[in-house]
Amino acid sequence: MIEFTHEYAEHLYHTPNAFEKHNGVIPIRIGYNEAKPNYHIGPRFIAYYSLHFVQAGQVTLHMNQEEIILTQGDLFVLFPHSIHEYYITPREEPALNMFWIAAEGKQMPLITSRLGLTLKHPYIKNFFNQELEQSFFQFAFEWKHLVKQDDFSLTQRFYALLNQIVQLSKPMKTASPTDDWVATSLDYIHLYYKEGISVADIADHVGIHRSHFSNVFHQKVGVRPHRYLTNLIMEDAMKIVSTTVLPISHIALSLGYADVYSFTHAFKSYYGQPPSFYRKS
Numbered sequence: 001m002i003e004f005t006h007e008y009a010e011h012l013y014h015t016p017n018a019f020e021k022h023n024g025v026i027p028i029r030i031g032y033n034e035a036k037p038n039y040h041i042g043p044r045f046i047a048y049y050s051l052h053f054v055q056a057g058q059v060t061l062h063m064n065q066e067e068i069i070l071t072q073g074d075l076f077v078l079f080p081h082s083i084h085e086y087y088i089t090p091r092e093e094p095a096l097n098m099f100w101i102a103a104e105g106k107q108m109p110l111i112t113s114r115l116g117l118t119l120k121h122p123y124i125k126n127f128f129n130q131e132l133e134q135s136f137f138q139f140a141f142e143w144k145h146l147v148k149q150d151d152f153s154l155t156q157r158f159y160a161l162l163n164q165i166v167q168l169s170k171p172m173k174t175a176s177p178t179d180d181w182v183a184t185s186l187d188y189i190h191l192y193y194k195e196g197i198s199v200a201d202i203a204d205h206v207g208i209h210r211s212h213f214s215n216v217f218h219q220k221v222g223v224r225p226h227r228y229l230t231n232l233i234m235e236d237a238m239k240i241v242s243t244t245v246l247p248i249s250h251i252a253l254s255l256g257y258a259d260v261y262s263f264t265h266a267f268k269s270y271y272g273q274p275p276s277f278y279r280k281s
Contacts, residue, residue: 007034008033009032010031010033014028017150019155023105024107025104025111025155025162026155027101028104029102032055032137032140035057035095035096037088039088041085041086042084045084046080046081047081048104048108050078050102052086052099053127053132055133056072056094056096057088057094057095057097059088061084063122064120068123073125073126074124074125075115075123075127079119099133111166127169132168136161139161181208184205185203188205189228189229193256194256195256196258202225230266233256237267238271240254
């Protein structure tokens with residue numbers, strides 16, 4: 001570690017490459033320290049998310065007009081553009097030691113939310129274990145090599161560490177509100193409706209019995225899930241049939257049908273005429 005006025009620390013930085021700038025999580029920096037008695041950061045703000053892990057000693061986090069004393073095993077987050085201040089808690093032994101990871105990207109709000117970290121409650125007590133410490137310091141050891149790779153090597157390792165952190169959050173398993181699993185089913189439908197999925201597949205995805213799923217979906221959406229699926233497929237089918245010259249066999253397979261016959265039958269049942277009718281000049 002390098003000696004600074006208020007700490008001994010190792011700061012490892014990274015400038016994202018062209019690949020990484022499009023990621024949901026973009027590694028910015030990591031580091032670790034041993035604080036001196038005058039250790040005091042802030043008040044200030046930063047432009048990215050920074051997760052700090054208390055490895056030993058105590059630190060006082062001053063946010064939202066509160067002072068929170070954090071100790072070994074605790075985690076706190078610094079949110080982008082939010083004023084924060086933290087400093088050593090006067091105590092003889094042991095010295096304050098921390099390590100941290102910092103990142104930006106569209107997935108970072110989702111990750112902090114998954115961990116249960118918010119602007120009003122930016123810390124978790126007794127969060128991490130020695131296994132996470134070991135993973136972090138192994139990552140720190142590899143950092144200088146990884147940042148030189150013009151590929152996804154650094155991001156891959158960073159995601160692996162984040163996943164280990166998320167796994168420690170142990171979210172409570174509660175029954176999903178109806179609106180949540182209906183929204184999840186709609187997301188699933190819109191992503192996979194061209195893959196030949198069935199109502200049973202959708203119900204299984206959200207973990208709801210098929211008959212109950214169909215009834216509640218009908219109440220919330222206004223149509224039964226099978227009809228909703230059919231509408232999506234047939235709207236696409238009509239658009240492709242009427243605006244392109246693709247062979248009907250290609251269209252059938254692209255929309256999840258096993259063959260031309262089953263597609264043509266479904267199309268005629270829905271529109272009253274076979275696909276060829278809509279290709280007449």
